Amino acid sequence: MRRRNGPTLRRAALLGSLVATAFTGLASASATFPPMRPGFWMSRMVMHMNVAGRPPNNDSIPIVRYACHDAASMEAAMKALSGAMSGCTFDLEGSGGHYTMSTHCTNPMGSPGTITGSGTITTHGDTDVHFVENSISDVAKMHMTMAATGDSKWVGACPAGAVPGDFGIMRNGVFQKQGNRLTKK
Numbered sequence: 045m046r047r048r049n050g051p052t053l054r055r056a057a058l059l060g061s062l063v064a065t066a067f068t069g070l071a072s073a074s075a076t077f078p079p080m081r082p083g084f085w086m087s088r089m090v091m092h093m094n095v096a097g098r099p100p101n102n103d104s105i106p107i108v109r110y111a112c113h114d115a116a117s118m119e120a121a122m123k124a125l126s127g128a129m130s131g132c133t134f135d136l137e138g139s140g141g142h143y144t145m146s147t148h149c150t151n152p153m154g155s156p157g158t159i160t161g162s163g164t165i166t167t168h169g170d171t172d173v174h175f176v177e178n179s180i181s182d183v184a185k186m187h188m189t190m191a192a193t194g195d196s197k198w199v200g201a202c203p204a205g206a207v208p209g210d211f212g213i214m215r216n217g218v219f220q221k222q223g224n225r226l227t228k229k
Contacts, residue, residue, distance in 0.1 A: 078141070081170040082114040084202045084219075089194035096187040110199075110214055117208030117226055141167040147179075157183030163192075171198035 132149035143165040163177030181188040209226030
């Protein structure tokens with residue numbers, strides 16, 4: 045099994061921030077995003093991040109995470125994330141399961157720079173979300189592009205012991221909690 049190195053984790057954090065911005069915006073955008081089915085969700089995402097002056101990143105190993113949600117935890121998670129990305133604007137347009145999004149953020153780490161992104165979100169009923177996002181970052185004199193593709197799918201009821209807001213990984217068929225987005229534990 046291949047381990048993720050430091051740069052991969054940093055790019056995951058960056059993309060996570062952009063995706064968090066997107067899904068946070070879903071709660072406040074003028075377009076109405078359909079409700080998702082409560083239960084256990086699996087998210088799978090592949091990212092390619094390229095920094096100017098460095099060899100291209102061609103790592104296609106997906107990042108896979110699981111989360112237990114109910115309607116209240118989904119709404120609370122979106123509200124909690126909204127304060128995490130100050131300096132960002134988000135626009136979501138669309139209906140009927142097809143949406144376009146765009147984001148613009150001043151550097152969340154404080155140094156001069158911006159992060160801009162655009163993409164699409166497609167829902168298939170209340171159990172499947174697909175997104176594609178491309179972003180450009182000019183932060184701290186570093187130019188970086190990123191392309192991400194991801195899917196989130198409802199996989200059933202939350203496992204025994206998991207409560208809404210829990211997130212983590214599956215190891216040998218067993219959910220291993222890494223934290224709870226609602227309680228910060």
